[in-house]
Amino acid sequence: AACGNGASTEEESNTGSGDSNEEETALEGSVVIDGSGTVYPFMAKMAENYMTENEEVSVEVSRAGTSAGFEKFLVAENGTDFNDASREIKDEEAAKADELGIEYKEFQVALDGLTFVINKENDWATEMTQEEVVKIFLAEGGVTKWSDINPEWPAEEIKPMGPNENHGTNEFMFETIMEEKDFVDSVNLQQEYSTLVDLVSKDKNAIAFFGYGYYDSNKDKLNAVNVDFGNGPVAPSLDTIGLDDAAAYKPFTRPVFTYLNVGMAKEKPQVLDYAIYAMENAQTVASETGFAPLKDEVIQESISFLEGLK
């Protein structure tokens, strides 16, 4: 079905290219986005904004998780147009794209800080060192009770939790933060971020990790752990995870991405148009949805790439 679609729209864009100034021709069709749950609020907002300006285009946003999303992105037919990701594409995934002949392009859309959240009633673990907080999640960390970290803390079982392996956040934690060492057995991995928010907000001994945005919209229910990277505790915030190369929360930050199927962007003008729109508005939408905005240069670079596809 995708091929048939492609052929007809290609024709349209060819005839359209004769009078190239007429950019205002109403776009139509659909844009299909799946992938990261972390990026979902950003993308959903973006899509909504876009559709208020382009009523004939339908932008569908799902949030299967980064990895699961890549599986839907990298298929021979009927793949998604964008895959949101909270980590970079893996080698296997890139190889699969080659194999299928899918040309893709990675775009950073915002910056996120991995945030460790605890229950409001947890008044002891509000500050931890980078090493301490990571140890909780490591199988070899040897930590099961709070008192294992600090003898003054309660001798109660810690309940570590986080998103499951569908999610890029999980992989970022595992690969970058935990340096590919195994998760502790007791870790409770969930599909839905909302479940995690709920679990932590209701359990004094819970600690979970996820993107800053999910903490930001639940500040009334959760507290974030202030992490000491060597220069005193740092609270995650748009500033500390942000722009500046020297941002204080830097070790736990990561860019979040969306991957564009370039073939689709060439075939379907609405996909390309949406991509450009998303880049142009990335900074604004990022701060609205709990991400730190990217630097102007990064944005400009992406936009000029996309303009080149026209």
Place this chain on the structure above:
Amino acid sequence: MAVLSDRENKKVTNIDRDGNQVDNKKIVYDTKDLNLWYGGDQALKNINLSIYENEVTAIIGPSGCGKSTFIKTLNRMVELIPVVRISGDIRYREKSILDKSYTVEDLRTKVGMVFQKPNPFPKSIYDNITYGPRIHGIKNKAILDEIVERSLRGAAIWDEVKDRLKENAYGLSGGQQQRLCIARCLAIEPDVILMDEPTSALDPISTLKVEELIHDLKKDYSIIIVTHNMQQAARISDKTAFFLNGEVVEFDVTDKIFSNPKDNRTEDYITGRFG
């Protein structure tokens, strides 16, 4: 016992045929060694009867003797019951209707039926009457109107319903419903009309009306009527057949049956000694 009654049946039939050739009437129905089983139970045993044109033939007998079964065999309605098996022959207008090649729909168009309980369709009076003509392909409104009036007049109910043809037939009284059913039957212009205790669900006044109607219909149709009511049989029929346990005990001109039956089982039944 079976042998005995068998012999008697033959005799009855012979006498009957002879008696009627004088009248010079044509035979409408003729059954030959008709047997019928419901699964393993035999309900009709060696029935040999000849039924003549433009006569009213009454079938009488005690409950369960096979009257309804017999009359339903004549338009092959018994076939609706899956366990039924039939042997022997039934000739209608000299063609064997038990033959596969004889279409039942055709037969039933020529042989109308009126049931014990009035069974109008839950439709308007008009639609009840036109049901038959329509399924047989008549669509012209004027013709249908004509048929409705003629049939209702024929069933002596026109005056009572002519102003409410569009009303539901369920609004009629039991007796009116039964005459409507007769009218519905007339609408397909049948040759024979079968009636299975058509008045048993009706009050005496309605019964009288239907009896009068049957009397009138005799001019144009051959009528076979099952009845429980001996008086009724005596009043309206030309011939009467007395059934017992699935056999025809006696078949003769009604007057003879009631005044001077040959078989004493007939006499016992008529005088109310059993049944």
Place this chain on the structure above:
Amino acid sequence: MAVLSDRENKKVTNIDRDGNQVDNKKIVYDTKDLNLWYGGDQALKNINLSIYENEVTAIIGPSGCGKSTFIKTLNRMVELIPVVRISGDIRYREKSILDKSYTVEDLRTKVGMVFQKPNPFPKSIYDNITYGPRIHGIKNKAILDEIVERSLRGAAIWDEVKDRLKENAYGLSGGQQQRLCIARCLAIEPDVILMDEPTSALDPISTLKVEELIHDLKKDYSIIIVTHNMQQAARISDKTAFFLNGEVVEFDVTDKIFSNPKDNRTEDYITGRFG
């Protein structure tokens, strides 16, 4: 008419009482101006009857006259029908059973009942009989066994079923089922047994057995039996009450009722002129 029968009822009862004081028997049931309505329809009208110990009292009358209603009033089974209203009084062993303070369960333990259609429980024969004793708290196996044997013997069915006590009661024939129901009733050692046409669903041989049984039971129990069958009433009862349209037309010693009824409606009924 109501006045007339009222007067007659009184007379009957008086005569009856007088007649029986000679026998020196005690009164078991005594009804006083008993009236009963189903919603707006009155089914019992001013019933005044006295029933004596160790007698068989038959209730006869045409269908719908209130026989079943009356007998079901005696153990307050009519209360199961929500629309029933009762006025007047019923005394059982001199206590008013219509009183709120009289527990029905208690009453029904003393007054057993046998129904028209045999209604054994879908359980084993043994469990059918022990049902009553068990709910009254008897748990001892030996005693239960004893009760089972005695009740079944009492109902003249022991020999037929003694080898299959554990089998389901539904495997028994209709007549056996009815005697089982009587045995079930005997197992709670009642004082009075009410029977509502206990033989009407049975074949003649079973009927005979049950009749013989009733005759034997009379020694130990007071029995009130409804029956359609005049011969039966004559054969087995000591007294007979004739009901008509919810009233007691006549109540007397059975022989008198059948040989020399006072009321000509009774005579008409007994000689089969209606009903």
Place this chain on the structure above:
Amino acid sequence: MKYVNVEQVQKKMGSRLFANNLAKGLFLLATLFGLVILLTLIYRVYTDSIGWIDFQFITSKLSTTAERAGIMGAIAGTLWLMVVVAPVTMFLGVGTAIYLEEYAKNGKLKSIIQTNISNLAGVPSVVFGILGLTVFVRSFELGNIVLAGGLTMSLLVLPIVVVASQEAIRAVPQYLREASYGMGATKWQTIKNIVLPAAIPGILTGLILSLSRAIGETAPLVVIGIPALLIPLPDGIFDKFTVLPMQIYYWTVDSALVAEYANLAAATIVVLLIVLFLMNSIAIIIRNKFQNRF
């Protein structure tokens, strides 16, 4: 000798009567338990929805901003879904019922179909979702559009319509069929002109009940995949769609993210329950109006 001791019976009577009264109370409580739950549920949902359910909510499209979000898309999706489910189940359900009641002989085939239908009624809806995903969405390459969802739902509710239609057809008195046959009507003419018109109220009741089941089902649609955010209204059966229960699902799950989503979910539930209540009322009205006509 007497075994049934009068005094003993009397003594036990008190406790037996007490047990009876106690049990009666208990049984009544158990019955009312359902009522209490129903009231609690409705009360909870209603209070959560206060202030959220208004004209704007019904007529607006979906949005990530709770204050602006509406369920027009879900309503449209639900309606389009019905456009598929109603004719398909009606056609398949009534056809099957006619076959079983009027044509099938009492034999193996009939009992296989009949048993199969009652088993199908007990297959979990999520399994139908997998069937839909595998067959309609993937093999037929329909994608997760209204048509695919509708066909899945149709199969899911098919047994309801079949059973209801069978009952309705069986309730048409035999004498009406006989009357029709008696006038020379063929079998199909009789079915078409007499049986079906007489059975139609029962069939409609079954259809409405099956539609209300389809309107409330979520699991099969989760399985065939409905986007979390789909703003444009579907224009036909080939469009992607979302439905009321899916919206309830996403909003409930996301309520930890944006607390107000719980209110949106509650408001959607209120709308859904009102729709179902109306549909069931219609079914009951039809049933009562046409009951005991023959």
Place this chain on the structure above:
Amino acid sequence: MIEKKRSSTNLTSVTEKVMPKFLLAIATISILTTLGIVITLLTETINFFKDVPFLDFYTGTILNPLGDDAQFGVLPLLTGTIYSTVIAMFVAIPVGLMAAIFLSEYASDKVRRILKPILEILAGIPTIVYGFFAYTFVTPLLRSFIPALDPTNILSPGIVMGIMIIPMVASLSEDAMSSVPNSMREGALALGSTKLEVTWKVVIPAAISGVIASFVLGISRAIGETMIVAIASGSNKDFTFDLTQSMQTMTAYIVEVTGGEAPAGSTIYYSLYAVAMTLFVFTLIMNLVAQYISRKYREEY
């Protein structure tokens, strides 16, 4: 006139011949549906068992479908399913049966006419609504009694599932009890039984097949119930026996995996079918058992 018309209606006779075949074709759709389910499930399940040995799947206590060392043991899901079903039946059987007894034996006609439709309404509420109710109301309520209860746990959805099944148990049991002939009740009452004794010792034993069939159908329904557990019991795949914890049922696993849209061809995608197959077989057996019970004992009286 009709005579003439009659012979010209050839069309009717064609319709007459075609119609039964056409309707038979429609009727077979329901069989095709079942076949479709079985074939779909079976094909991919076979593929799954090429990757994961049969025994490992059914005896494995570790379910970790996504990690690098993916493991597929279905036991955690089975315990989750069994737990939620058992909890549900602990609610549905006693309450449903008692309600059935009340409606069939104690309630007057008028009361029954009011109460039965209410139960029917309860049966018509979509399960997603029950899921919302479990998650936003019952769980918080339970947590105020049982502080150790996790925010997602198997107990609360189990209870709510039970509530959802009450009407089914009640209405089917009531049907069975109402069809016990009144003569049976009268026989027992005439022996001095109280209503309770009549119900307990006569009516229920006589209706037992229908009553048990209603339980079995309830169980089948509980096993297949999806949205309540998907919302309220979380997605914990630990092999645990602690009902205060989150547990995943087979149905919830299916929702999670398809919601994450596992790509065709991966083991996790096939696992979806293996789990669905297991679920299907479970419920099929339950339905057949229920049919067998009610058929076997139907003609008792």
